[in-house]
Amino acid sequence: MFISRRGFAVTITGAEGCEFRLSNLTVAVLGAGKIGSIMARSFSDCGVHVIATARRKERIERLRMQGFEATSDNVHAVKKASVVFISVKPYQYPALARQIGSHVAGKPVVSVMAGIPLRLLRKTLPGAEVYRAMPNLNAAVKRSVTGLVVPKNAQYREIIKSLLSCMGSVYELPEQLIDAWTAVAGSGPAIIAEFIDSMILAALAVGIPRDLAYDAVLESIIGTAEYLRTRPVHPAQLRDEVTTPGGTTIMALKVIEGKGMKSALIDAVERATARARKLAKEIEESIEEQYENTNSSSV
Numbered sequence: 001m002f003i004s005r006r007g008f009a010v011t012i013t014g015a016e017g018c019e020f021r022l023s024n025l026t027v028a029v030l031g032a033g034k035i036g037s038i039m040a041r042s043f044s045d046c047g048v049h050v051i052a053t054a055r056r057k058e059r060i061e062r063l064r065m066q067g068f069e070a071t072s073d074n075v076h077a078v079k080k081a082s083v084v085f086i087s088v089k090p091y092q093y094p095a096l097a098r099q100i101g102s103h104v105a106g107k108p109v110v111s112v113m114a115g116i117p118l119r120l121l122r123k124t125l126p127g128a129e130v131y132r133a134m135p136n137l138n139a140a141v142k143r144s145v146t147g148l149v150v151p152k153n154a155q156y157r158e159i160i161k162s163l164l165s166c167m168g169s170v171y172e173l174p175e176q177l178i179d180a181w182t183a184v185a186g187s188g189p190a191i192i193a194e195f196i197d198s199m200i201l202a203a204l205a206v207g208i209p210r211d212l213a214y215d216a217v218l219e220s221i222i223g224t225a226e227y228l229r230t231r232p233v234h235p236a237q238l239r240d241e242v243t244t245p246g247g248t249t250i251m252a253l254k255v256i257e258g259k260g261m262k263s264a265l266i267d268a269v270e271r272a273t274a275r276a277r278k279l280a281k282e283i284e285e286s287i288e289e290q291y292e293n294t295n296s297s298s299v
């Protein structure tokens with residue numbers, strides 16, 4: 001498989017040599033709220049035709065003003081689309097599943113909802129080829145690190161991966177890692193933002209003016225990430241390159257070590273993962289119960 005980008009038009013050449021363009025695709029984004037509208041924008045920038053759905057008139061109007069085809073009719077969107085993304089809140093999903101469940105057979109459906117496992121998605125969307133994806137907020141600047149759970153014998157894997165790559169980079173994961181991914185990649189931007197904020201305060205404390213402090217910290221972070229991304233250097237090696245014996249950096253490192261920054265971060269991510277797993281379990285139980293109830297009351 002080969003993916004090339006010409007401008008924003010993405011062309012995929014399959015193993016059999018057949019070529020298709022993302023610009024020939026119509027993708028439905030069901031529940032175009034915060035993350036859904038970022039996905040819609042990213043797909044659209046890749047040349048895809050997007051039908052976005054929401055419930056409230058004001059949101060639909062806003063989506064139209066952003067240039068998307070928008071409707072409250074999920075079934076219409078699903079029928080018109082060749083790929084379906086679901087980005088409603090987990091508790092909103094049973095009602096949506098009841099609407100679209102009998103219209104998705106044979107189509108790829110990608111859920112970005114936290115906590116709803118493939119097993120339950122398959123049960124509620126019979127015959128669909130169901131994926132789970134976990135993008136992060138950096139999708140807004142096309143730098144998401146999106147975790148993707150691909151089902152066995154997937155037929156649409158490359159299309160889904162190339163669509164998700166419109167938001168940034170995509171990594172395939174086994175499903176049991178998705179909660180840990182939510183903690184690392186989902187909460188990551190918040191943890192890094194805290195670090196940036198602390199470094200800005202530190203720069204102010206030593207007398208650097210606020211605007212200079214902001215730029216110096218952000219540029220240092222971007223530069224360090226780029227250095228590590230483009231060179232075969234471990235972070236510990238980079239640290240050693242900067243650390244002169246008896247110099248200034250070792251004094252800073254000694255304080256960081258003494259205050260336990262590393263173990264605080266490891267604990268933070270472990271706790272976030274445990275929380276994601278607990279929430280996922282609660283969501284799964286509640287969705288299953290709601291789905292059974294709505295189904296039995298509609299019989």
Ligand SMILES: NC(=O)c1ccc[n+]([C@@H]2O[C@H](COP(=O)([O-])OP(=O)(O)OC[C@H]3O[C@@H](n4cnc5c(N)ncnc54)[C@H](OP(=O)(O)O)[C@@H]3O)[C@@H](O)[C@H]2O)c1
Nearest residue numbers: 031032033034035053054055056087088089090092113114
């Ligand atoms: N936010 C993130 O950074 C992020 C990252 C990864 C994954 N996620 C997952 O993405 C999902 C959405 O999160 P969010 O923060 O984007 O929430 P959000 O802003 O509340 O968006 C949810 C949207 O779904 C719409 N909706 C609800 N029920 C609907 C229905 N039956 N038909 C059509 N539209 C419907 C709502 O429409 P109205 O506004 O009209 O009510 C709302 O716009 C969650 O499951 C979350 O786990 C979020």
